[in-house]
Amino acid sequence: MNRTTISLIAGTAALAAVTGFAALSAPGASGADTAKAAAELPVERTSLLCPAPSTSDIADTSYTSFTPVTKDAGSGGKGELQAATEQSADGSGTGGKTDGKKSGKKKTGSADKAAKPVLAPKDPGKPVTGDTSGSDTPAYVGTAEGGYAPGWTVQETTAVAAGSGRGLQGVNCTAPDTSFWFPGASTDASRTDYVHLTNPDDSAAVVDIELYGKDGTLESTVGEGITVPPHSTDPVLLSTLTDEKQANLTVHVNVRSGRVGAAVQALDDKLGGDWLAASTDPAGSLVLPGIPKDATSVRLIAFTPGDADADLKVRLASPSGLITPAGSETLHLKSGMTTAVDLGPVTRGEAGSLVLTPTAESVPVVAALRVVRGKGDHQETAFIPATSPVGGRATAADNSGKGSTLALTAPTRTAQVKVTASAGSEGGTAASKTYTIKAGTTQNVDAPVPAGLKGTYALTVETLSGGPVYGSRTLSATEEGVPGFTVQTLPDDRGTVAVPRADQDLSVLQK
Secondary structure, three states: OOHHHHHHHHHHHHHHHHHOOOOOOOOOOOHHHHHHHEEEEEOOEEEEEEOOOOOOOOEEEEEEEEOOOOOOOOOOOOEEEEEHHHHOOOOOOOOEEOOOOOOOOOOOOOOOOOOOOOEOOOOOOOOEEEEEEOOOOOOEEEEEEHHHOOOOEEEEEEEEOOOOOOEEEEEEOEOOEOEEEEEEEOOOOOEEEEEEEEEOOOOOEEEEEEEEEOOEEOOOOOOOOEEEOOOEEEEEEHHHOOOOOOOOEEEEEEEEEOOEEEEEEEEEOOOEEEEEOOOOOOEOOEEEEEEOOOOOEEEEEEEOOOOOOEEEEEEEEEOOEEEOOOOOOEEEEOOOOOEEEEEEOOOOOOOEEEEEEEOOOOOOEEEEEEEEEEEOOEEEEEEEEOOOOOOOEEEEEEEOOOOEEEEEEEOOOOEEEEEEEOOOOOEEEOEEEEEEEOOOEEEEEOOOOOEEEEOOEEEEEEEEEEOOOEEEEEEEEEEOOEEEEEEEEOOOOOOEEEEEOOOOOHHHHHO
Protein backbone atom coordinates (compact mmCIF):
# COMPACT_ATOMS: atom_id res chain seq x y z
CA MET A 1 0.00 0.00 0.00
CA ASN A 2 1.55 3.30 -1.02
CA ARG A 3 1.88 6.40 1.13
CA THR A 4 -0.94 8.26 -0.60
CA THR A 5 -3.38 5.47 0.21
CA ILE A 6 -2.17 5.26 3.78
CA SER A 7 -2.52 9.03 4.23
CA LEU A 8 -6.03 8.97 2.77
CA ILE A 9 -7.16 6.21 5.12
CA ALA A 10 -5.53 7.84 8.13
CA GLY A 11 -6.94 11.23 7.20
CA THR A 12 -10.48 9.83 7.06
CA ALA A 13 -10.06 8.30 10.49
CA ALA A 14 -8.58 11.54 11.87
CA LEU A 15 -11.52 13.57 10.60
CA ALA A 16 -13.99 11.34 12.40
CA ALA A 17 -11.91 11.51 15.57
CA VAL A 18 -11.62 15.30 15.55
CA THR A 19 -15.24 16.11 14.83
CA GLY A 20 -16.78 13.39 16.93
CA PHE A 21 -19.06 12.45 14.02
CA ALA A 22 -18.82 10.08 11.08
CA ALA A 23 -19.81 12.38 8.20
CA LEU A 24 -21.81 10.08 5.98
CA SER A 25 -22.84 10.54 2.36
CA ALA A 26 -24.56 8.28 -0.13
CA PRO A 27 -22.33 7.64 -3.17
CA GLY A 28 -25.23 6.11 -5.09
CA ALA A 29 -27.67 8.92 -4.38
CA SER A 30 -28.19 12.10 -6.33
CA GLY A 31 -27.10 15.49 -5.00
CA ALA A 32 -30.72 16.40 -4.26
CA ASP A 33 -31.30 13.14 -2.38
CA THR A 34 -28.16 13.66 -0.34
CA ALA A 35 -29.18 17.21 0.55
CA LYS A 36 -32.55 15.93 1.78
CA ALA A 37 -31.00 13.04 3.69
CA ALA A 38 -28.24 14.96 5.45
CA ALA A 39 -28.36 17.83 7.90
CA GLU A 40 -25.61 20.23 9.00
CA LEU A 41 -25.17 19.85 12.76
CA PRO A 42 -22.55 21.32 15.12
CA VAL A 43 -19.48 19.20 15.79
CA GLU A 44 -19.30 17.73 19.28
CA ARG A 45 -15.55 17.62 19.81
CA THR A 46 -12.56 19.55 18.42
CA SER A 47 -8.80 19.19 18.91
CA LEU A 48 -6.21 21.90 18.32
CA LEU A 49 -2.40 21.80 18.62
CA CYS A 50 -0.20 24.82 19.39
CA PRO A 51 3.56 24.51 18.71
CA ALA A 52 6.16 25.50 21.29
CA PRO A 53 6.49 29.25 20.57
CA SER A 54 10.15 30.18 21.02
CA THR A 55 13.59 29.31 22.38
CA SER A 56 14.22 32.97 23.25
CA ASP A 57 14.41 33.87 26.93
CA ILE A 58 12.83 37.25 26.13
CA ALA A 59 9.83 35.88 24.25
CA ASP A 60 6.37 36.86 25.46
CA THR A 61 3.52 34.70 24.22
CA SER A 62 -0.22 35.13 24.48
CA TYR A 63 -2.93 32.58 23.74
CA THR A 64 -6.45 33.63 22.82
CA SER A 65 -9.32 31.15 22.70
CA PHE A 66 -12.69 31.84 21.13
CA THR A 67 -15.79 29.86 20.18
CA PRO A 68 -18.38 31.66 18.05
CA VAL A 69 -22.05 31.29 18.89
CA THR A 70 -23.43 28.41 16.80
CA LYS A 71 -27.09 27.64 16.20
CA ASP A 72 -28.25 24.33 17.73
CA ALA A 73 -24.97 23.87 19.63
CA GLY A 74 -25.36 22.33 23.06
CA SER A 75 -25.03 24.46 26.17
CA GLY A 76 -22.85 22.01 28.07
CA GLY A 77 -19.32 20.80 27.51
CA LYS A 78 -15.87 22.07 28.36
CA GLY A 79 -12.60 23.13 26.79
CA GLU A 80 -9.00 23.62 27.84
CA LEU A 81 -5.49 24.14 26.52
CA GLN A 82 -2.87 22.06 28.31
CA ALA A 83 0.79 21.25 27.86
CA ALA A 84 1.20 18.16 25.70
CA THR A 85 2.80 16.37 28.67
CA GLU A 86 -0.39 16.79 30.69
CA GLN A 87 -2.44 14.92 28.08
CA SER A 88 -1.03 11.45 28.76
CA ALA A 89 -3.67 8.87 29.55
CA ASP A 90 -2.10 7.85 32.86
CA GLY A 91 -1.36 11.42 33.93
CA SER A 92 2.31 10.58 34.42
CA GLY A 93 3.50 13.52 32.34
CA THR A 94 6.22 11.45 30.70
CA GLY A 95 5.65 13.03 27.31
CA GLY A 96 6.93 16.42 26.28
CA LYS A 97 9.64 17.54 23.93
CA THR A 98 12.10 15.00 22.65
CA ASP A 99 15.72 15.11 23.68
CA GLY A 100 16.57 17.12 20.57
CA LYS A 101 19.14 14.69 19.14
CA LYS A 102 17.36 14.58 15.78
CA SER A 103 15.91 18.04 16.02
CA GLY A 104 19.11 20.00 16.59
CA LYS A 105 17.27 21.87 19.32
CA LYS A 106 17.72 21.54 23.04
CA LYS A 107 14.94 20.16 25.17
CA THR A 108 12.64 22.85 26.49
CA GLY A 109 9.45 22.88 28.45
CA SER A 110 8.63 20.77 31.49
CA ALA A 111 5.70 18.95 32.95
CA ASP A 112 6.05 20.95 36.16
CA LYS A 113 5.51 24.34 34.49
CA ALA A 114 2.17 23.38 32.95
CA ALA A 115 0.47 21.57 35.83
CA LYS A 116 -2.76 23.37 34.95
CA PRO A 117 -4.25 24.56 31.65
CA VAL A 118 -2.82 27.78 30.25
CA LEU A 119 -6.43 28.74 29.58
CA ALA A 120 -9.95 27.30 29.60
CA PRO A 121 -12.45 28.64 27.03
CA LYS A 122 -15.31 30.77 28.33
CA ASP A 123 -18.87 30.75 27.08
CA PRO A 124 -19.27 30.93 23.29
CA GLY A 125 -19.11 34.52 22.07
CA LYS A 126 -16.46 35.71 24.54
CA PRO A 127 -12.66 35.32 24.16
CA VAL A 128 -10.37 34.19 26.94
CA THR A 129 -6.64 34.85 27.07
CA GLY A 130 -3.58 33.35 28.74
CA ASP A 131 0.07 34.43 28.81
CA THR A 132 3.46 32.77 29.13
CA SER A 133 7.05 33.96 28.77
CA GLY A 134 10.56 32.64 28.30
CA SER A 135 12.16 29.83 26.35
CA ASP A 136 10.62 26.84 28.11
CA THR A 137 7.00 27.35 27.11
CA PRO A 138 5.80 23.94 25.89
CA ALA A 139 3.61 22.87 23.02
CA TYR A 140 -0.06 22.79 23.95
CA VAL A 141 -2.86 20.39 23.12
CA GLY A 142 -6.37 21.80 23.16
CA THR A 143 -9.68 19.97 23.35
CA ALA A 144 -13.19 21.41 23.30
CA GLU A 145 -16.42 19.49 23.69
CA GLY A 146 -20.12 20.20 23.49
CA GLY A 147 -21.06 23.85 23.02
CA TYR A 148 -17.40 24.91 23.12
CA ALA A 149 -16.40 22.83 20.08
CA PRO A 150 -18.09 24.30 16.94
CA GLY A 151 -15.72 26.76 15.30
CA TRP A 152 -13.28 26.81 18.22
CA THR A 153 -10.13 28.76 17.37
CA VAL A 154 -6.93 29.47 19.33
CA GLN A 155 -4.35 32.07 18.32
CA GLU A 156 -0.72 31.88 19.52
CA THR A 157 1.08 35.26 19.28
CA THR A 158 4.70 35.80 20.35
CA ALA A 159 6.71 39.00 20.58
CA VAL A 160 10.51 38.64 20.48
CA ALA A 161 12.38 41.90 21.08
CA ALA A 162 15.80 40.90 19.73
CA GLY A 163 17.82 38.13 18.15
CA SER A 164 17.18 35.85 15.20
CA GLY A 165 13.51 35.96 14.28
CA ARG A 166 12.86 39.10 16.32
CA GLY A 167 9.47 40.70 15.78
CA LEU A 168 5.90 39.45 15.94
CA GLN A 169 5.20 35.76 15.32
CA GLY A 170 1.69 34.35 15.11
CA VAL A 171 -0.02 31.09 14.25
CA ASN A 172 -3.48 29.58 14.45
CA CYS A 173 -3.34 26.37 16.45
CA THR A 174 -4.25 23.60 14.02
CA ALA A 175 -6.12 20.32 14.02
CA PRO A 176 -4.03 17.13 13.78
CA ASP A 177 -3.73 15.66 10.29
CA THR A 178 -1.64 13.29 8.18
CA SER A 179 -0.24 15.50 5.39
CA PHE A 180 1.08 19.07 5.30
CA TRP A 181 2.72 21.14 2.52
CA PHE A 182 5.00 24.08 3.33
CA PRO A 183 6.30 25.99 0.28
CA GLY A 184 8.51 28.84 1.52
CA ALA A 185 10.82 27.08 3.96
CA SER A 186 14.60 27.47 3.67
CA THR A 187 18.00 26.09 4.61
CA ASP A 188 19.80 29.27 3.56
CA ALA A 189 22.67 30.40 5.80
CA SER A 190 20.63 33.35 7.08
CA ARG A 191 17.63 31.19 8.01
CA THR A 192 16.95 28.82 10.88
CA ASP A 193 13.81 26.84 10.09
CA TYR A 194 12.21 24.20 12.29
CA VAL A 195 9.33 21.87 11.48
CA HIS A 196 7.38 21.47 14.72
CA LEU A 197 5.65 18.09 14.98
CA THR A 198 3.18 17.62 17.85
CA ASN A 199 1.54 14.28 18.63
CA PRO A 200 -1.66 14.54 20.71
CA ASP A 201 -2.43 10.81 20.88
CA ASP A 202 -1.64 7.86 23.14
CA SER A 203 0.46 6.06 20.53
CA ALA A 204 3.59 7.15 18.69
CA ALA A 205 3.36 8.79 15.26
CA VAL A 206 5.82 8.00 12.46
CA VAL A 207 6.57 10.86 10.09
CA ASP A 208 8.56 11.42 6.89
CA ILE A 209 9.84 14.93 6.10
CA GLU A 210 10.47 15.37 2.37
CA LEU A 211 12.37 18.38 0.98
CA TYR A 212 12.04 19.71 -2.57
CA GLY A 213 14.40 22.37 -3.93
CA LYS A 214 14.90 24.14 -7.25
CA ASP A 215 16.30 20.98 -8.84
CA GLY A 216 13.95 18.46 -7.26
CA THR A 217 14.12 16.15 -4.27
CA LEU A 218 16.88 16.78 -1.71
CA GLU A 219 18.21 13.40 -0.65
CA SER A 220 17.94 12.75 3.07
CA THR A 221 17.65 9.53 5.04
CA VAL A 222 17.51 11.40 8.34
CA GLY A 223 14.05 12.75 7.50
CA GLU A 224 12.55 9.29 7.07
CA GLY A 225 10.71 7.44 9.81
CA ILE A 226 10.89 10.14 12.49
CA THR A 227 9.13 8.85 15.59
CA VAL A 228 7.16 11.40 17.59
CA PRO A 229 6.33 9.84 20.98
CA PRO A 230 2.84 10.09 22.45
CA HIS A 231 1.90 13.48 23.91
CA SER A 232 5.10 15.16 22.82
CA THR A 233 6.53 17.64 20.35
CA ASP A 234 9.64 17.41 18.17
CA PRO A 235 11.06 20.59 16.56
CA VAL A 236 13.11 19.27 13.64
CA LEU A 237 15.81 21.62 12.35
CA LEU A 238 15.71 21.50 8.54
CA SER A 239 19.46 22.06 8.15
CA THR A 240 20.07 18.75 9.96
CA LEU A 241 18.17 16.89 7.23
CA THR A 242 20.34 18.04 4.30
CA ASP A 243 23.73 19.56 3.56
CA GLU A 244 22.32 21.69 0.74
CA LYS A 245 21.78 25.39 1.36
CA GLN A 246 18.75 26.55 -0.58
CA ALA A 247 16.84 29.79 -0.18
CA ASN A 248 13.47 28.35 -1.22
CA LEU A 249 12.23 24.90 -0.30
CA THR A 250 8.97 23.03 -0.23
CA VAL A 251 8.56 20.77 2.80
CA HIS A 252 6.11 17.87 2.79
CA VAL A 253 5.24 16.33 6.16
CA ASN A 254 3.80 12.89 5.46
CA VAL A 255 2.52 10.83 8.40
CA ARG A 256 2.98 7.08 7.97
CA SER A 257 1.07 6.18 11.15
CA GLY A 258 -0.85 8.22 13.67
CA ARG A 259 -1.43 11.94 13.20
CA VAL A 260 0.35 15.16 14.17
CA GLY A 261 0.03 18.90 14.10
CA ALA A 262 2.71 20.60 11.99
CA ALA A 263 3.96 24.14 11.44
CA VAL A 264 7.25 25.65 10.25
CA GLN A 265 8.98 28.31 12.34
CA ALA A 266 11.13 30.42 10.00
CA LEU A 267 13.72 32.63 11.73
CA ASP A 268 15.92 35.07 9.78
CA ASP A 269 19.02 36.81 11.12
CA LYS A 270 18.14 40.14 9.46
CA LEU A 271 14.49 39.95 8.37
CA GLY A 272 12.85 38.79 11.58
CA GLY A 273 10.66 35.74 11.41
CA ASP A 274 7.25 34.17 11.69
CA TRP A 275 5.33 30.93 11.46
CA LEU A 276 4.70 29.40 8.06
CA ALA A 277 1.34 27.61 8.18
CA ALA A 278 0.57 24.80 5.78
CA SER A 279 -0.74 25.59 2.31
CA THR A 280 -4.19 24.32 1.46
CA ASP A 281 -4.29 20.92 -0.25
CA PRO A 282 -2.83 20.86 -3.78
CA ALA A 283 -5.30 22.41 -6.24
CA GLY A 284 -5.37 23.79 -9.78
CA SER A 285 -6.33 27.32 -8.69
CA LEU A 286 -5.11 29.03 -5.53
CA VAL A 287 -5.76 32.28 -3.64
CA LEU A 288 -3.24 33.91 -1.27
CA PRO A 289 -5.20 36.71 0.45
CA GLY A 290 -4.25 39.88 2.28
CA ILE A 291 -0.84 41.13 1.18
CA PRO A 292 -0.14 44.25 3.30
CA LYS A 293 -0.47 47.37 1.20
CA ASP A 294 2.92 48.66 2.42
CA ALA A 295 4.81 45.44 1.59
CA THR A 296 8.29 46.30 0.29
CA SER A 297 9.04 42.81 -1.05
CA VAL A 298 6.81 39.86 -1.97
CA ARG A 299 8.14 36.47 -3.04
CA LEU A 300 5.92 33.71 -4.46
CA ILE A 301 7.06 30.14 -3.81
CA ALA A 302 5.14 27.36 -5.59
CA PHE A 303 5.42 23.62 -6.14
CA THR A 304 3.52 20.94 -8.04
CA PRO A 305 3.75 17.47 -6.49
CA GLY A 306 2.33 15.56 -9.47
CA ASP A 307 4.01 14.10 -12.52
CA ALA A 308 3.05 16.95 -14.88
CA ASP A 309 4.39 20.49 -15.16
CA ALA A 310 2.04 23.36 -14.32
CA ASP A 311 1.54 26.71 -16.06
CA LEU A 312 -0.18 29.38 -14.02
CA LYS A 313 -1.61 32.80 -14.73
CA VAL A 314 -0.56 35.23 -11.98
CA ARG A 315 -2.94 38.05 -11.12
CA LEU A 316 -3.38 40.51 -8.28
CA ALA A 317 -6.89 41.16 -6.95
CA SER A 318 -6.70 44.88 -6.14
CA PRO A 319 -9.44 47.21 -4.80
CA SER A 320 -10.37 48.04 -8.40
CA GLY A 321 -10.19 44.54 -9.92
CA LEU A 322 -7.82 41.88 -11.24
CA ILE A 323 -4.53 43.13 -12.68
CA THR A 324 -1.44 41.35 -14.00
CA PRO A 325 1.89 42.13 -12.26
CA ALA A 326 4.34 43.52 -14.82
CA GLY A 327 6.94 40.93 -15.76
CA SER A 328 5.19 38.13 -13.87
CA GLU A 329 2.22 37.39 -16.09
CA THR A 330 2.68 33.60 -15.98
CA LEU A 331 4.62 31.07 -13.94
CA HIS A 332 5.94 27.72 -15.19
CA LEU A 333 6.41 25.01 -12.55
CA LYS A 334 8.44 21.93 -13.34
CA SER A 335 7.12 18.79 -11.73
CA GLY A 336 8.73 18.08 -8.36
CA MET A 337 10.80 21.29 -8.34
CA THR A 338 10.27 24.37 -6.19
CA THR A 339 9.95 27.62 -8.12
CA ALA A 340 10.27 31.10 -6.60
CA VAL A 341 9.67 34.49 -8.19
CA ASP A 342 10.19 37.92 -6.65
CA LEU A 343 7.23 40.22 -7.25
CA GLY A 344 8.71 43.29 -5.52
CA PRO A 345 6.32 45.80 -3.91
CA VAL A 346 3.46 44.31 -5.92
CA THR A 347 0.58 45.96 -4.02
CA ARG A 348 1.99 49.50 -4.47
CA GLY A 349 0.13 51.00 -1.52
CA GLU A 350 -3.19 49.22 -2.04
CA ALA A 351 -4.86 46.15 -0.60
CA GLY A 352 -4.13 43.03 -2.64
CA SER A 353 -4.39 39.26 -2.90
CA LEU A 354 -2.61 36.93 -5.31
CA VAL A 355 -4.77 34.72 -7.53
CA LEU A 356 -3.22 31.75 -9.39
CA THR A 357 -5.18 29.98 -12.12
CA PRO A 358 -4.12 27.41 -14.76
CA THR A 359 -3.43 28.71 -18.26
CA ALA A 360 -4.50 25.39 -19.78
CA GLU A 361 -4.84 21.97 -18.18
CA SER A 362 -5.31 22.14 -14.41
CA VAL A 363 -2.45 20.63 -12.37
CA PRO A 364 -2.49 20.50 -8.52
CA VAL A 365 -0.20 23.10 -6.95
CA VAL A 366 0.72 24.39 -3.47
CA ALA A 367 2.02 27.92 -2.86
CA ALA A 368 2.89 30.55 -0.27
CA LEU A 369 4.10 34.15 -0.14
CA ARG A 370 7.02 35.51 1.85
CA VAL A 371 6.17 39.15 2.61
CA VAL A 372 8.63 41.77 3.90
CA ARG A 373 7.74 45.17 5.37
CA GLY A 374 10.19 47.95 6.22
CA LYS A 375 13.63 48.83 4.88
CA GLY A 376 17.28 48.48 5.84
CA ASP A 377 17.76 47.30 9.42
CA HIS A 378 14.06 47.77 10.15
CA GLN A 379 12.58 44.88 8.20
CA GLU A 380 10.21 42.15 9.29
CA THR A 381 8.89 39.01 7.57
CA ALA A 382 5.58 37.14 7.51
CA PHE A 383 4.09 34.39 5.35
CA ILE A 384 0.76 33.95 3.56
CA PRO A 385 -0.01 30.39 2.45
CA ALA A 386 -2.63 29.56 -0.15
CA THR A 387 -5.85 28.95 1.73
CA SER A 388 -9.34 27.55 1.29
CA PRO A 389 -12.41 29.83 1.24
CA VAL A 390 -14.10 31.31 4.30
CA GLY A 391 -17.07 29.12 3.42
CA GLY A 392 -19.86 29.33 5.96
CA ARG A 393 -17.78 30.91 8.71
CA ALA A 394 -14.20 31.65 9.81
CA THR A 395 -12.70 33.40 12.83
CA ALA A 396 -9.53 35.31 13.72
CA ALA A 397 -8.85 35.78 17.45
CA ASP A 398 -6.52 38.12 19.38
CA ASN A 399 -7.52 41.45 17.82
CA SER A 400 -7.10 44.76 19.63
CA GLY A 401 -8.52 48.23 19.04
CA LYS A 402 -5.53 49.04 16.83
CA GLY A 403 -3.13 47.01 14.75
CA SER A 404 -5.61 44.58 13.13
CA THR A 405 -6.36 44.57 9.39
CA LEU A 406 -9.03 42.31 7.87
CA ALA A 407 -8.61 41.62 4.14
CA LEU A 408 -11.35 39.96 2.09
CA THR A 409 -11.28 38.99 -1.59
CA ALA A 410 -13.84 37.53 -3.99
CA PRO A 411 -11.79 36.47 -7.04
CA THR A 412 -14.61 35.18 -9.25
CA ARG A 413 -18.01 36.43 -8.10
CA THR A 414 -19.37 39.32 -6.03
CA ALA A 415 -20.16 38.29 -2.47
CA GLN A 416 -21.89 39.66 0.58
CA VAL A 417 -20.31 38.91 3.94
CA LYS A 418 -21.11 39.61 7.56
CA VAL A 419 -18.29 40.46 9.98
CA THR A 420 -18.93 40.22 13.72
CA ALA A 421 -16.63 41.61 16.40
CA SER A 422 -17.13 39.59 19.56
CA ALA A 423 -17.35 40.96 23.06
CA GLY A 424 -13.96 41.82 24.52
CA SER A 425 -12.10 39.36 26.74
CA GLU A 426 -12.43 41.82 29.63
CA GLY A 427 -15.59 43.65 28.60
CA GLY A 428 -17.46 45.17 25.69
CA THR A 429 -20.47 44.53 23.49
CA ALA A 430 -20.42 42.59 20.22
CA ALA A 431 -20.98 44.49 16.95
CA SER A 432 -21.60 43.43 13.32
CA LYS A 433 -21.34 44.95 9.84
CA THR A 434 -22.22 43.67 6.37
CA TYR A 435 -19.99 44.23 3.34
CA THR A 436 -20.19 43.67 -0.40
CA ILE A 437 -16.95 42.44 -1.99
CA LYS A 438 -17.03 42.95 -5.76
CA ALA A 439 -15.84 40.22 -8.08
CA GLY A 440 -12.09 40.27 -8.71
CA THR A 441 -11.33 42.71 -5.85
CA THR A 442 -9.68 42.76 -2.44
CA GLN A 443 -10.82 45.08 0.32
CA ASN A 444 -9.20 45.93 3.62
CA VAL A 445 -12.55 46.35 5.34
CA ASP A 446 -13.23 48.78 8.15
CA ALA A 447 -14.08 45.96 10.55
CA PRO A 448 -16.34 46.63 13.54
CA VAL A 449 -14.92 47.04 17.06
CA PRO A 450 -16.87 46.07 20.19
CA ALA A 451 -18.48 48.99 22.00
CA GLY A 452 -16.71 49.64 25.30
CA LEU A 453 -13.88 47.26 24.35
CA LYS A 454 -11.62 45.96 27.10
CA GLY A 455 -9.03 43.34 26.28
CA THR A 456 -8.94 41.52 22.94
CA TYR A 457 -11.73 40.38 20.64
CA ALA A 458 -12.41 37.98 17.79
CA LEU A 459 -13.53 38.76 14.25
CA THR A 460 -15.88 36.22 12.69
CA VAL A 461 -16.58 36.32 8.94
CA GLU A 462 -19.70 34.68 7.46
CA THR A 463 -20.48 34.34 3.75
CA LEU A 464 -24.09 35.43 3.16
CA SER A 465 -24.28 35.15 -0.63
CA GLY A 466 -22.11 34.89 -3.76
CA GLY A 467 -18.46 34.15 -3.48
CA PRO A 468 -16.35 32.21 -2.78
CA VAL A 469 -14.66 34.63 -0.36
CA TYR A 470 -11.08 34.32 0.90
CA GLY A 471 -9.67 36.25 3.83
CA SER A 472 -6.80 36.95 6.18
CA ARG A 473 -6.11 39.01 9.26
CA THR A 474 -2.88 40.96 9.84
CA LEU A 475 -1.67 41.90 13.32
CA SER A 476 0.84 44.77 13.47
CA ALA A 477 2.95 46.10 16.32
CA THR A 478 5.90 48.41 15.57
CA GLU A 479 8.64 48.52 18.20
CA GLU A 480 11.88 50.52 17.97
CA GLY A 481 11.14 51.25 14.31
CA VAL A 482 10.71 47.60 13.30
CA PRO A 483 7.28 47.03 11.71
CA GLY A 484 6.45 43.74 13.39
CA PHE A 485 3.52 41.88 11.83
CA THR A 486 1.98 38.46 11.32
CA VAL A 487 -0.74 37.22 8.95
CA GLN A 488 -3.27 34.45 9.55
CA THR A 489 -5.58 33.17 6.81
CA LEU A 490 -9.29 32.48 7.37
CA PRO A 491 -10.37 29.05 6.10
CA ASP A 492 -13.79 27.63 6.99
CA ASP A 493 -13.89 26.66 10.68
CA ARG A 494 -15.61 23.30 9.99
CA GLY A 495 -17.90 23.96 12.92
CA THR A 496 -20.65 21.82 11.42
CA VAL A 497 -20.72 18.40 9.82
CA ALA A 498 -23.20 16.63 7.55
CA VAL A 499 -25.03 13.76 9.25
CA PRO A 500 -27.86 11.52 7.97
CA ARG A 501 -31.43 11.93 9.12
CA ALA A 502 -32.52 9.47 11.79
CA ASP A 503 -35.09 8.00 9.40
CA GLN A 504 -32.65 7.65 6.46
CA ASP A 505 -32.26 4.19 4.94
CA LEU A 506 -28.55 3.65 5.66
CA SER A 507 -28.38 0.67 3.31
CA VAL A 508 -27.82 3.10 0.41
CA LEU A 509 -24.52 4.08 1.99
CA GLN A 510 -23.16 0.60 1.27
CA LYS A 511 -23.82 0.74 -2.47
